[in-house]
Amino acid sequence: MEIAEKPVKNQRFKYHLKGSFFSVLLLIQVLLIGLSLVFADLMIRNLREGEERRTGNITKHIQNEVRHRIYRSVLVTLNVAGDRETVEAFRKQDRQELLRVVTPTWKQLEAHSISQFHFHIPTNQGIVSFLRVHKPDIFGENLSAYRPLVVKAQLDKKTVSGLEQGKSGYGFRACAPVFYRDQLIGSVEIGSSFSEKFLQYLEKDYGGKWSVVNLDRGVNTLTEDKMILGTVNLTNDEALTSAHHVPDEIQKLIKQGTPYHHIDRSSETVSLFVPLANYAGDFGLYMHYEYHTQMYEQIRHVIRLSVLICFIGLILSGIILLILYRQVTNPIHELVKETEKIRNFNLDEKVNIRASLYEIKTLVNAMAN
Numbered sequence: 140m141e142i143a144e145k146p147v148k149n150q151r152f153k154y155h156l157k158g159s160f161f162s163v164l165l166l167i168q169v170l171l172i173g174l175s176l177v178f179a180d181l182m183i184r185n186l187r188e189g190e191e192r193r194t195g196n197i198t199k200h201i202q203n204e205v206r207h208r209i210y211r212s213v214l215v216t217l218n219v220a221g222d223r224e225t226v227e228a229f230r231k232q233d234r235q236e237l238l239r240v241v242t243p244t245w246k247q248l249e250a251h252s253i254s255q256f257h258f259h260i261p262t263n264q265g266i267v268s269f270l271r272v273h274k275p276d277i278f279g280e281n282l283s284a285y286r287p288l289v290v291k292a293q294l295d296k297k298t299v300s301g302l303e304q305g306k307s308g309y310g311f312r313a314c315a316p317v318f319y320r321d322q323l324i325g326s327v328e329i330g331s332s333f334s335e336k337f338l339q340y341l342e343k344d345y346g347g348k349w350s351v352v353n354l355d356r357g358v359n360t361l362t363e364d365k366m367i368l369g370t371v372n373l374t375n376d377e378a379l380t381s382a383h384h385v386p387d388e389i390q391k392l393i394k395q396g397t398p399y400h401h402i403d404r405s406s407e408t409v410s411l412f413v414p415l416a417n418y419a420g421d422f423g424l425y426m427h428y429e430y431h432t433q434m435y436e437q438i439r440h441v442i443r444l445s446v447l448i449c450f451i452g453l454i455l456s457g458i459i460l461l462i463l464y465r466q467v468t469n470p471i472h473e474l475v476k477e478t479e480k481i482r483n484f485n486l487d488e489k490v491n492i493r494a495s496l497y498e499i500k501t502l503v504n505a506m507a508n
Contacts, residue, residue, distance in 0.1 A: 301418025
């Protein structure tokens with residue numbers, strides 16, 4: 140009895156070497172694209188973090204320069220307040236003698252951008268200007284109404300320093316009480332203006348558009364109570380327009396003493412707002428610095444570089460796999476032909492198959508022998 144052979148079921152899927160190589164090529168290219176995207180993302184993050192660090196460094200630089208000028212004023216003020224000859228002339232309230240004594244000191248200070256050198260005396264009517272060394276012909280007015288820094292220094296009998304708004308605008312000021320035999324005889328003040336010169340100094344290191352904005356405009360009834368205290372590389376009208384367009388939430392941060400920066404992609408500029416505290420610790424003004432950032436140009440360069448690397452990688456991987464595919468498949472095709480000859484008992488012809496891969500060459504040599 141013959142046993143019927145079971146028919147062999149047709150395989151549903153036929154796997155070809157070409158499909159395997161194509162799958163490997165596809166996986167490699169997906170991997171290359173993924174790595175390029177990761178590389179680009181990391182580089183862009185580093186660029187953004189670098190811009191963040193730059194704004195932080197600029198903020199620290201501004202704050203350090205402000206502190207340095209205030210500290211310099213304090214040192215000079217304390218030195219003058221402790222000078223015996225100066226105290227003696229001031230005690231006698233001899234204006235001409237005091238002017239003679241401090242004039243050499245004033246000439247040295249003036250050479251170092253000090254713009255104010257002022258003596259004040261307490262009276263029954265309030266604190267009165269005794270001698271402006273920088274303007275000796277102007278004296279005698281009552282300062283109590285608009286010079287709170289001087290008032291605080293004499294009332295507290297302590298040195299007071301910081302930014303303060305006066306008739307000539309904001310300045311880096313320090314005021315120290317002057318004593319004779321432990322009795323308060325008045326106070327002396329040293330200051331430098333907070334204006335374009337300071338901004339020009341900052342602009343040397345950080346080029347761009349600078350402005351100083353007074354948020355407390357209208358608080359003091361002064362002739363120089365302006366909103367824009369100084370500008371560099373832009374007009375007062377431009378600075379005023381920019382200041383009026385600062386959103387309320389940013390102004391709120393400034394008044395809290397929190398620096399803020401905004402990167403505008405359309406214009407590729409960075410706007411930095413640095414709040415500055417006055418002598419009382421209130422943040423009534425800020426510095427606005429706007430500069431062109433190279434970040435977006437660098438991002439475009441990173442994207443172009445990533446696309447180029449990815450494209451070259453795709454081309455090279457395709458070429459390498461194509462060469463490898465041919466080195467595998469061509470000898471196999473030749474081996475199939477030789478196998479057909481053997482099946483047909485055609486054994487006269489010598490097996491002559493070129494193979495580059497060691498494993499394929501071993502198989503060819505085994506068949507040839």
